[in-house]
Amino acid sequence: MALGRTVAIAINHDEQAIRMHKTNHPGTIHLTEDIFKVDLQKYVAGRHVALMWASPDCTSHSKAKGGQPRKHGLRILPWAVYKHARKILPDVIIMENVEEIQQWGPLDEKGKPIPERKSEDYQKFISAMKSLGYDFDSRELVAADYGAPTTRKRWYAIFRRVENR
Known part of the structure; x- marks a missing residue:
C-alpha cells in the first residue's frame, strides 16, 4: 500500500x-x-500494467552459498521476468536480488560458476530486456542505510520502457 x-x-x-x-x-x-508455467496474461486480462516487481530466488547466486554447487533451475529465474515482461510490457519493472547476480554466468559440470565466463548470462538477460524497449539502471543498496535492521547489500534494477518518458 x-x-x-x-x-x-x-x-x-x-x-x-x-x-x-x-x-x-x-x-x-x-x-x-511455478513462475515459468503461470499464464500471467490471463490474470492481467489486457489491462495496463504500470509496475511489476520481481525478486527471483537469490540462493544460487549468493556468496552466502559458499563453495557449494549452484542449482541451474534457480539461476535461470530472471528469465521468467523476461518471459512475462515480453507478454504484458509493464511500464516499469523493479528487480531485487543479491549483488552477486551481476556475476551470473554458466556453470561447469559440477555446478560451479565458470570464472572466465563471469557475467555472461547477466549481460544476455540485460540485453534481452533492453530489446523489449526498456532502459536499464541498477544500484547496490544496503538496507540499513534506509532503516532496515540488516546490513546485507542488495542489487536493485529498474527497467523503464523508453516510450514512457
Whole structure:
C-alpha cells in the first residue's frame, strides 16, 4: 500500500510465502504456481500494467552459498521476468536480488560458476530486456542505510520502457 494502491497479483511456488503474503495483502490475487508455467496474461486480462516487481530466488547466486554447487533451475529465474515482461510490457519493472547476480554466468559440470565466463548470462538477460524497449539502471543498496535492521547489500534494477518518458 506504500504506493497508494494494493498489490494486484502475487506469484510464488512456496505455499508458506503465499500464506504470509495473503495475511499482509488480503485483497491480492495469490497464485501458488511455478513462475515459468503461470499464464500471467490471463490474470492481467489486457489491462495496463504500470509496475511489476520481481525478486527471483537469490540462493544460487549468493556468496552466502559458499563453495557449494549452484542449482541451474534457480539461476535461470530472471528469465521468467523476461518471459512475462515480453507478454504484458509493464511500464516499469523493479528487480531485487543479491549483488552477486551481476556475476551470473554458466556453470561447469559440477555446478560451479565458470570464472572466465563471469557475467555472461547477466549481460544476455540485460540485453534481452533492453530489446523489449526498456532502459536499464541498477544500484547496490544496503538496507540499513534506509532503516532496515540488516546490513546485507542488495542489487536493485529498474527497467523503464523508453516510450514512457
